[in-house]
Amino acid sequence: MILKAKQINKYFTEPEKHQVLHDVSLSISEGELVSVFGESGSGKSTLLYILSTLDTDFDGDLTIYDHKIKRLTASQLIDFRNKHIGFVYQFHYLLPEFNVLQNVMLPAMKLSLKSKKEIEYDAMSLLAEVGMKSFAKRPAYQLSGGQQQRVAIARALINNPSLIVADEPTGNLDQKNSELIFDLLKEITGTKNKAVVIATHNSKIYHNSDRSIEMIDGVIRL
Amino acid sequence: MQYLFARKKQSFLAMIGVLLGVTTFIVMINFMTGVNDFLDDAVFNGSPDIIISKDVEKPNANSILSQGSFLDNYDKIDSFLKDKNNVQGFAHQIISPAILISDAKQLPGSINGVFPTQEDTMVDLERRLIEGKGFQSLSAKNTILIGISLAKRLQVSVGDSIKMILPNGKNQQLEVSGIFSFGITTIDNVRTYTSAETLQRLLGQKNHITNIHIKLKDRDDVSIKDDLVQKFQGITTEDWKDNNKTIVIGNKVRDILTWSVSFALLLVAGFGIYNILNITVIQKRKDIAVLKTVGYSSNDIVFIFLLQSIIIGVLGAFLGILFGYCISYLLSTTPLDTSDFIIVETYPINFKVFYYVLGFFFGVLTTAFAGYFPSKKASKVDPVTIIRGI
Numbered sequence: 001m002i003l004k005a006k007q008i009n010k011y012f013t014e015p016e017k018h019q020v021l022h023d024v025s026l027s028i029s030e031g032e033l034v035s036v037f038g039e040s041g042s043g044k045s046t047l048l049y050i051l052s053t054l055d056t057d058f059d060g061d062l063t064i065y066d067h068k069i070k071r072l073t074a075s076q077l078i079d080f081r082n083k084h085i086g087f088v089y090q091f092h093y094l095l096p097e098f099n100v101l102q103n104v105m106l107p108a109m110k111l112s113l114k115s116k117k118e119i120e121y122d123a124m125s126l127l128a129e130v131g132m133k134s135f136a137k138r139p140a141y142q143l144s145g146g147q148q149q150r151v152a153i154a155r156a157l158i159n160n161p162s163l164i165v166a167d168e169p170t171g172n173l174d175q176k177n178s179e180l181i182f183d184l185l186k187e188i189t190g191t192k193n194k195a196v197v198i199a200t201h202n203s204k205i206y207h208n209s210d211r212s213i214e215m216i217d218g219v220i221r222l
Numbered sequence: 223m224q225y226l227f228a229r230k231k232q233s234f235l236a237m238i239g240v241l242l243g244v245t246t247f248i249v250m251i252n253f254m255t256g257v258n259d260f261l262d263d264a265v266f267n268g269s270p271d272i273i274i275s276k277d278v279e280k281p282n283a284n285s286i287l288s289q290g291s292f293l294d295n296y297d298k299i300d301s302f303l304k305d306k307n308n309v310q311g312f313a314h315q316i317i318s319p320a321i322l323i324s325d326a327k328q329l330p331g332s333i334n335g336v337f338p339t340q341e342d343t344m345v346d347l348e349r350r351l352i353e354g355k356g357f358q359s360l361s362a363k364n365t366i367l368i369g370i371s372l373a374k375r376l377q378v379s380v381g382d383s384i385k386m387i388l389p390n391g392k393n394q395q396l397e398v399s400g401i402f403s404f405g406i407t408t409i410d411n412v413r414t415y416t417s418a419e420t421l422q423r424l425l426g427q428k429n430h431i432t433n434i435h436i437k438l439k440d441r442d443d444v445s446i447k448d449d450l451v452q453k454f455q456g457i458t459t460e461d462w463k464d465n466n467k468t469i470v471i472g473n474k475v476r477d478i479l480t481w482s483v484s485f486a487l488l489l490v491a492g493f494g495i496y497n498i499l500n501i502t503v504i505q506k507r508k509d510i511a512v513l514k515t516v517g518y519s520s521n522d523i524v525f526i527f528l529l530q531s532i533i534i535g536v537l538g539a540f541l542g543i544l545f546g547y548c549i550s551y552l553l554s555t556t557p558l559d560t561s562d563f564i565i566v567e568t569y570p571i572n573f574k575v576f577y578y579v580l581g582f583f584f585g586v587l588t589t590a591f592a593g594y595f596p597s598k599k600a601s602k603v604d605p606v607t608i609i610r611g612i
Contacts, residue, residue: 054515054606075519082517089609093512107516155516167609 002162002195003028003051008060010046010218020046021058021218030162033189033196037206038215045167047215048199052165053081065162082111086156088185090168093152094140100127100151101136108158119158126154130184146177153184157192164188164196170205178202232498233534236589239491240538241545244585247484248546251577253553253569254476260405260570261469266462268404270313270344270435272447273465274299277458292430299434299454306446310439313340314431316421322368322414323385324376331372332412333386335421336360344437347402347415354380354400360417366396369410370403386416392424405566488584491538492592495531499596503527503603510600511608520601527600531593532586539585543578 003026010021020043028034038044049055050062053069056077062069065084072080086107094103104123108114114122127133130150135143143151149169156164166185170178182205189196189210198205206212214221276291293299296314303309316335321328338357341347347356352370359365366384368376378384378398387393396416403410422428438444444461451459463470503510510523554571 049606049609054609078514078517078519081515087515091508093508093609095509095512106513110517110522159517 001027001029002065003197004061004063005051006061008047008050008058008062010043010050010055010058019218021050024060024218024220026213026220028163028195028197030195031189031193033186033198033210035198035200035205035209035212036215037200037203037212039201042215043218044199044215046218048165048167048197051197052085052087052163053077082107083159084161084163086159086161086164088149088152088156088164088166088169090171094143094148094155096139096141099137099139100132100143103140103151104155104158106158107155111159123154123158126157127151130154146173146180149173149177149181150184153181153188157188162194164194166196166198168200169198170200170202178204182208232501233530236491236495236498236531237534237538237541239494240488240535240585240589241542243484243487243491243588244539244542244581245545245549246487247480247584248543248577248581249549249553250480250483251581252546252550252571252573254480255574255577256554256570256572258473258476259572260566261473264405264409265466265469266441268345268350268406268409269462269465271438271441271462272436272444273460274434274436274450274457275432275460277456291432292427293432293434293457295454296431296434299450299457302450302453303434303436306449308439308443308446310437311340311343312434312436313337313344314418315341315433315435316418316425316427316431317433318388318421318425320389320414321387322372322376323387324378324382326377327375329372329375330412331368331414333366333388333414333416333421335418336415337418341415344435347400350402350404352401352403354398356400357415359399360415362399364394364396364420365399365416367400367402367415368398369413370401371407371410372412372414373398373401375411388421388424390425394420394424396420484584488588491585492588495534495589495592496596499527499531499593500599502530503596503600506600507603507608510603511605514603514605515609523601523603524594524597527597528590528593531589531597535586535589535593538589539582542585543581546581547573547578 005027006025008021008024009019012018012020024047026034036044036047046055050058053062053064056070067080069077094100095106098106101120101123104126105119108119108122109116124133124136127136130153132147132150132154135147135151140148140151164185169185170181173181185196185198186208188194198209200206206214274293276293300312303312314337318333318335320331320333322331336357338360341357347367354367357367360367366386368378373379376384380398380401382398383395384398385393385395404413418431422430436446438446441462444463447459447461450457513523514520550571550573553569554573556569558566558569
């Protein structure tokens with residue numbers, strides 16, 4: 001079991017107090033691709049930010065990789081995220097001033113467990129896996145959306161995290177690229193034995209995941 | 223690190239701002255302290271720090287003649303001064319007004335009768351000689367050293383002879399053995415030196431002196447004045463500040479001007495950097511959010527932006543001191559149209575290394591300070607709000 005969430009409740013206080021998540025509990029294991037499906041405003045993104053430790057302002061229990069998230073200090077949380085969680089967003093968010101390779105290396109350079117040469121080697125093999133090796137030296141802003149998203153997946157994998165969190169990874173892509181990205185994420189789940197959580201309103205992803213969770217108004221419908 | 227060099231144009235402009243601030247600071251402080259040092263050197267080194275003279279109740283032009291203007295018991299004052307720590311040296315003088323007559327003209331002057339060996343420790347005349355020899359040449363009989371302006375007006379040069387008429391009617395032919403210039407017209411126009419013996423003989427006052435000149439180790443500590451007045455009756459003292467009030471005030475005004483103008487310029491440069499970084503932070507919120515999600519802490523973010531402003535600061539300050547040096551150097555070789563007050567060929571410039579270090583330090587400090595607040599703001603970016611797309 002990589003991730004275990006128990007009775008998560010989340011409130012927004014602005015503009016008025018409003019409960020976004022109601023007693024959400026779920027657990028995810030290695031090698032499992034879980035999609036969280038829902039309309040916008042259903043709370044799926046909010047849940048995802050909590051599961052990915054970006055948002056720690058919630059009630060309930062969250063354990064990832066045997067760490068009680070609420071007990072970690074801010075700086076411990078940053079290190080934890082760096083080591084154990086990879087992110088993929090709807091708007092790929094590569095740093096435009098950097099080239100593709102540098103973008104992929106970024107989290108590992110921060111972690112600095114390996115030498116720059118090793119990191120570069122790892123990054124190149126990851127880029128090969130996502131089919132972007134030939135673009136390694138290109139500046140990130142020259143890439144198309146689908147290409148950028150593949151680079152973002154390589155970046156999410158560079159520190160070999162156990163959990164990959166993807167927020168609407170195909171939300172901004174056409175059908176063909178959407179399928180490509182989803183297949184890539186699925187492949188990672190299988191071959192690398194990662195846990196992958198995807199928030200999406202793409203029904204194809206919903207139907208092809210190992211497990212799908214539907215959220216309506218902050219409540220999980222199984 | 224590439225990340226830092228985004229917004230090259232604005233960063234460049236910010237750097238120019240720092241550069242101008244530091245350049246102005248360097249040029250101004252070099253020139254202002256140059257003027258201050260020049261005046262200090264000319265006025266204060268040409269005159270003693272403290273002058274002791276007889277306290278004359280009704281001073282008038284002829285009082286120097288009367289018996290009353292000579293110091294009594296000056297050997298007691300001497301032994302008192304010898305025990306004082308702050309006294310670097312002192313010298314006796316006998317000073318009298320005189321009329322100087324050359325073949326061309328006759329002009330009033332002030333004649334200082336000095337003891338050459340003593341006076342050498344007080345005034346570095348060698349450095350100020352235009353022609354001829356210094357105080358030691360006065361040990362030859364009937365010789366005189368005169369100021370450059372006076373020499374010009376009398377149309378005499380070294381080796382020429384001039385006639386001195388003293389207030390008691392005695393006159394004496396003297397040979398000019400040296401011409402000096404302190405750079406200050408009020409001195410160079412009237413001052414002459416002859417040996418004390420000559421003057422004592424002519425005034426018929428053997429072993430009498432009118433003044434004791436004191437050089438201090440620490441010129442700012444003039445407490446010895448009060449001690450002297452309390453201990454010895456019938457004397458009066460003056461220090462360098464009393465005699466040169468306008469120069470002392472002028473120095474202060476120049477200091478204030480230099481610091482306030484430099485400060486204002488650096489402040490403006492600082493605001494420029496603050497502004498540019500602030501905009502950068504707003505534009506780069508997404509990137510900052512990404513950096514935060516992939517493991518960069520708030521401190522890392524502060525560091526990145528602070529580093530950017532410090533690089534701007536270091537570059538600007540470095541080029542600033544370089545430019546400042548070049549401009550100062552040009553100024554120091556630029557001829558200055560001399561006024562009547564001072565005689566100087568080019569702008570007096572002080573190239574002290576300390577001011578360059580200070581200018582550099584100020585430039586970097588300003589930018590670091592200006593960069594700190596936007597950096598702090600950047601570090602507070604909440605990745606969730608950004609990624610949500612709010």
